[in-house]
Amino acid sequence: MNTPQGLKYASTDEWMKVEGNIATLGVTDYAQDQLSDVVFFEVTVDVGDVVEKGSIIATIESVKAAADVTLPATGKIIEVNEALANAPEIINSDPFGEAWMLKVELNDPAEVESLMDADAYASYCETRGH
Amino acid sequence: MFIPHTDQEKEAMLASIGVKRLDDLFTAVPDKHRFPKLELPNGLTEMEVLEELKDFSAANETTGDLVSFLGAGAYRHYIPAAVDALISRGEFFSAYTPYQPEISQGTLQTIFEFQTLIANLTGMEVSNASHYDGATAAAEAGVMAYHHFRGKRPQIILSHAIHPQYREVMCSYLCGYENVELSTGKTGDDLLDNPGELADEIDSRTALLVVQYPDFYGRIFDFTSLAQKAHEAGALIAMIVNPTALGLLKTPGAMGADIVIGEGQPLGIPLSYGGPYLGFLATKNELVRKISGRLVGETVDGQGRRGYVLTLTAREQHIRREKATSNICTNQGLMALAATIYMSLLGKIGMKHVANLCYQKAHYAAEEIGKLSGFKVYDEQPFFNEFVVKCPGNLEHINQHLLDAGFLGGFNLGKLDPRLKDHMLVAVTEVIKKEEIDDFAIALKEAAHD
Numbered sequence: 196m197n198t199p200q201g202l203k204y205a206s207t208d209e210w211m212k213v214e215g216n217i218a219t220l221g222v223t224d225y226a227q228d229q230l231s232d233v234v235f236f237e238v239t240v241d242v243g244d245v246v247e248k249g250s251i252i253a254t255i256e257s258v259k260a261a262a263d264v265t266l267p268a269t270g271k272i273i274e275v276n277e278a279l280a281n282a283p284e285i286i287n288s289d290p291f292g293e294a295w296m297l298k299v300e301l302n303d304p305a306e307v308e309s310l311m312d313a314d315a316y317a318s319y320c321e322t323r324g325h
Numbered sequence: 326m327f328i329p330h331t332d333q334e335k336e337a338m339l340a341s342i343g344v345k346r347l348d349d350l351f352t353a354v355p356d357k358h359r360f361p362k363l364e365l366p367n368g369l370t371e372m373e374v375l376e377e378l379k380d381f382s383a384a385n386e387t388t389g390d391l392v393s394f395l396g397a398g399a400y401r402h403y404i405p406a407a408v409d410a411l412i413s414r415g416e417f418f419s420a421y422t423p424y425q426p427e428i429s430q431g432t433l434q435t436i437f438e439f440q441t442l443i444a445n446l447t448g449m450e451v452s453n454a455s456h457y458d459g460a461t462a463a464a465e466a467g468v469m470a471y472h473h474f475r476g477k478r479p480q481i482i483l484s485h486a487i488h489p490q491y492r493e494v495m496c497s498y499l500c501g502y503e504n505v506e507l508s509t510g511k512t513g514d515d516l517l518d519n520p521g522e523l524a525d526e527i528d529s530r531t532a533l534l535v536v537q538y539p540d541f542y543g544r545i546f547d548f549t550s551l552a553q554k555a556h557e558a559g560a561l562i563a564m565i566v567n568p569t570a571l572g573l574l575k576t577p578g579a580m581g582a583d584i585v586i587g588e589g590q591p592l593g594i595p596l597s598y599g600g601p602y603l604g605f606l607a608t609k610n611e612l613v614r615k616i617s618g619r620l621v622g623e624t625v626d627g628q629g630r631r632g633y634v635l636t637l638t639a640r641e642q643h644i645r646r647e648k649a650t651s652n653i654c655t656n657q658g659l660m661a662l663a664a665t666i667y668m669s670l671l672g673k674i675g676m677k678h679v680a681n682l683c684y685q686k687a688h689y690a691a692e693e694i695g696k697l698s699g700f701k702v703y704d705e706q707p708f709f710n711e712f713v714v715k716c717p718g719n720l721e722h723i724n725q726h727l728l729d730a731g732f733l734g735g736f737n738l739g740k741l742d743p744r745l746k747d748h749m750l751v752a753v754t755e756v757i758k759k760e761e762i763d764d765f766a767i768a769l770k771e772a773a774h775d
Contacts, residue, residue, distance in 0.1 A: 235614065235639070239475060256614075256639040261648065 196320060197224040199291055203307050204316035205267035210291065216304050217273070221295045222255070222264060225320045227287045230257040236283035238275050238297060245271045246299075248306060253296055255286065268306035270299035388596060392761045393733040394690075396711050396752025397541070398459070398488050399602070400591045402569065402679065403756050408593045408666045417662055422655070423621075426634040432658065433633035436621045439665040446571050446668070446676075447585040448578020449607035454619035454656040456604030459565065459588030460491045463535065464498035465606060465617045465651055466563040466584045470533035471505060472650040473561065473615050478532035479504045484523055486540035487565055489741055495535075524554045531560040533584075538564050538577060542703070542750065543711030545574065552581030561612075568592050568605070569754075570709045572680030584608045593667025594660055603660040614640060617651030682755035683710035686762065690753045693766040699773055711752045713738065717773050720747045726772035732765055 202210045208226035212219045227233065235256035240246055246266050253264040275297045279285060286294045301307065311319060330338075335347065344350060351359065369377070388401045412418060416431060423429030423436070436454045443452035456462040467481050481499065483492055492509065499505050508526065527534060534555045539545050548564060555562040563584040564577040569591045571577075577585045589603030590596070608616055614637065622636035642649035671679065687710040695702040699717025714735070716723055724734035735751035753762070 237614075259639075259644070261639040261645040263648070 196228065196317070197291070198313045198317045198320075200313045202291070202313065203267075203310035204313065204319075205265075205310050206319065207265050207267070209264060209267055211267060211307055211310065213301070213304065213307050216301045218268065218270065218299050218301055218307060219295050220252075220264075220266070220297055220299060221290055222286065223316070224290050226262075227290045227294075230255060230260055230262060230286075232258045233283045233286045234258060236279050236286060236296075238280070240272050240297075242272050242275055245269070245302075255283070264296065266299065267310055268299070268304075269302040271302075272297055273300050274298040388733065391728070391731055391733045392757060392765065394735045394751050394753065394757075394765060395733045396754075397736040397750055398490065398588060399596055399599075400567075400569070400710075400752060400754050401596060401756055402591050402593075402754050404593050404595060405667065405670050407670055408663050411666050412659055412663050418659065420658070422658075423635060426632065430633060433621050433635070435662050435665055436619075436656070436658070437623055437633050438669070439661045440621060442665060442668045443568075443589075443605045443607050446568060446576070447566065447582075447587075447605075447607045448576025449582070449585050450578075450610045451613050451616070451620075452605060452607035453616050454621055455589070455658075455661040456606060456618055456653065457655075457657060458590075458600065458602040458604045459586060460488070460494035460604070461498075461653075462586040462588075462604030462606045463487075463491045463563070463565055464495045465604075465653065466535070466586050467495050467499050467507075467533060468617060468651050469584060469608070469612065469615045470561045470563070471499070471502065473612060474532045476502075476504060478530055478560070480506050480508060480528075480531045481533045482523055482526050482531060482535065483507060483509050484534075484536040484540070485509050486542060486544070487535060487537040488541050491537075491565060524551055527555055527558045527560055529558060531555070531558055534560060534562045536562070536564055538566050538574075539570055539709045539711065542713050543708040543752075544706040545570075545709055546706070547575070547580065548577070548582070549580045556581065567709065569676075569680055569683060572676035572678075573684060574680075574709065578607075583612065589660065589664045592664035594663050601657060601660050603657045603664055613637065615650055616640070617653050619654075619656045679755050680709075683753065686710070686755065686757055686759070687712065687751075687753035689759065690751065690757075690762045690765070693762060694751070694769060697766060697770050697773070700769065710754060711750060714749045714751055716747045716749055716769075718747065720749055723749075723769070723772040727765075727768055730764075730768040730771075732768055 202212050204210050204223065208223045210221055210223050233255055236253065238253045240252045246252060248266060248269045250266055251263045252266045255262045255264060276295055279294060279296060393401050420432050423432040426433060440452040440454060444450060456465060470481065483495065496507055499507055523534060536548055538548065552562045561583040563586060564582045566577055566585055566587040568587055568589055585607045587605055589605050594603055619635055620637050621633055623631065623633055626632045638644055640649060641654055642652050643654060691702045691704055691712050694700050694714055701715040703713040720737045720739060724737065727734040735749040738745035738748040738750055
């Protein structure tokens, strides 16, 4: 399972890449593996929305499940990856690259600091039942 | 095949939950109530039972015995014998839900054909596998619209000219939601208002506008500009339709409907005192993920052969659980099959022919009734096969007189609203003969002078 360094990870399986006070968000390799083939992706917030930490920002449907993507830290949505809705299978093939979902202007970058780093997340995934 | 538990298995299960005997599981039921004396009469032989049931049955009069002018949501149409003959086949009659596609291709294919026919008939892009009836289908349309806007638009406007029972059912479903306002638009003093009035109610808080085509009073309106107004405000519009009428009329799809729902009973399903009936729901591709109910899709198997399967199942509650938009997880398989056979037998030409007969006969009836002194037919607005008649006397008496003369009179609209006292909703279908219409007019005339 792939868990790149330099990213922060939420226990709900989102990753965040922070540059200054802008964060890019997606779901992890563990998440796409658990979901199996993704067939549908839809962002449920709009650019400009200020979204509270823990709120649902997107929905993923696979052949066997439907899952929500939540925002691990409060912020304003500044960009959405429009291409992903048309090619949701990229979530399976490139979860950390092409399958970035949106960019957020963080209210408080410290909120992201409290998320897990790569090693902590990797250990966390090992302890979970499959 | 039913394989009962062995005694050993039962003992092991009881031991596992710490119970000594099976009877101990029923201690909550007091001893004296466990085997009450039932005081049943002696059993009858099959011959005697048949006799008794025949007596019950003979106490009823059906639309087979009476000439019926009663509509208001369910209609007596001719059902070709082939419909019953085919749906009675064991493979169809008792087939269960096609969750296992590998052993249900027949069922799945018929549902797919049903969906295709409904989509074609309504002029929409996709239809689901059916609902219980028109009223619950309408409620599901409301649910779809609510979720389409993610609950941010609270208002659902119902034309006052939709079937009153549909309005009640929609409220049963939706009035309990937080932030949903079900409004019936502005009701003018003249209850038979033009639903164009609804346009004034639409704004950015509106999720859905619901109209009926033809409406509950039988009238036909072109909703194209109303649909445009709804879309300009960013709202959706749903149309409740009579499928028979679509054999003749412009489709709701052509008018810009986002969702089309209706009662499929006129398509080869008997009246049966209220059910089983058949709801249908069709929509545009962009709303397909919000659609409730089952959906059958066409695909290919691992060997490239065409096959059918339940699809987009992640919408449904057995996967999405509390996040599903609806908790419906069934369809009216046998009734959908009946409708599919009916539509296939009639074909496009037959459907148009039936619709035309209904239209022509209804207009003849309206003309004849209009000639009777004291009776006023509401024909300012075009109608399909139903129209309102204001009668010159007590409608209950008139309907009783009609019944004695062998007719089922039209629906008494006064039951719904005192302002429509003595107004009768008359329906005419292709099964009614010209002579029967003439006799009905005579009976009405006599009833009025009673």
